[in-house]
């Protein structure tokens with residue numbers, strides 16, 4: 001009898017434990033995640049953006065090794081990028097220029113792609129990204145690795161892959177032909193030897209390839225693939241093209257992506273959109289909060305470990321939705337004010353950003369001690 005009672009008690013305890021465990025696992029976050037996913041699948045079933053393709057294309061670029069200007073890796077990246085576009089539908093131009101880097105002549109190449117059916121009498125918009133990766137990982141916490149190359153999964157490959165996929169689906173599914181994809185070389189080598197930042201985009205912005213074009217606006221994608229990314233409204237974009245920033249951010253919020261597309265501000269950032277803004281073209285930068293949130297920035301850890309298909313999907317679906325709507329909004333586009341650019345350049349220099357970050361960090365540490 002005593003034994004019997006003990007066994008019953010044990011059985012009750014075991015059943016209670018099993019029941020509570022099942023309750024816990026079935027009720028809380030899991031259920032919510034499941035319902036969010038199925039809700040999203042319904043909302044996005046008509047979308048064409050393929051995050052798996054983009055993820056693979058990021059990985060393929062990283063597999064090519066370092067892709068700094070003049071390297072074998074960047075030459076292979078050019079082949080990879082252009083091989084993604086169907087040659088019967090796309091016209092591809094290479095804009096070559098030579099820069100001296102540590103006494104060596106380096107040939108740099110911007111890649112300009114457009115649908116063959118583009119109507120040149122109508123305005124076109126630009127989707128932009130840099131495809132070079134940084135020669136030195138000077139932000140790496142390991143002093144031994146500061147002169148190793150950056151793999152550039154997020155800083156380089158992600159923007160290229162998202163822009164390529166968007167270009168393909170705009171042409172193939174939305175009959176949009178009046179746009180260009182421009183991939184810049186030599187964005188990311190500032191302060192290495194005597195090299196500057198934004199060399200490729202600056203060359204492009206001063207060339208007839210840009211100046212003679214009939215353009216309406218530009219969207220730059222930089223570091224758009226890392227997990228838990230936060231895209232704040234970048235100040236140069238906001239100060240010069242707030243209508244376009246609002247269009248994209250509103251679209252993201254209508255798709256429930258407000259956790260990714262934050263209405264806080266970041267920067268101003270000195271990125272490839274600046275040379276175009278200086279020429280008057282409304283151009284915005286969609287960029288993760290690098291250094292502060294994306295801590296692998298300019299380190300040897302900017303690799304596939306931190307690339308996330310959810311972030312890729314959030315950016316891709318937002319832009320598919322925003323751009324497929326925008327191409328029919330001819331009035332909105334023609335009313336975009338042209339830019340009279342004034343950049344507080346001192347604030348946007350990377351050194352100032354790092355100093356601000358250091359001050360913020362020491363302040364936070366002090367707070368922790370108190």
Ligand SMILES: [Zn+2]
Pocket residue numbers: 134155188298
């Ligand atoms: Zn960079």
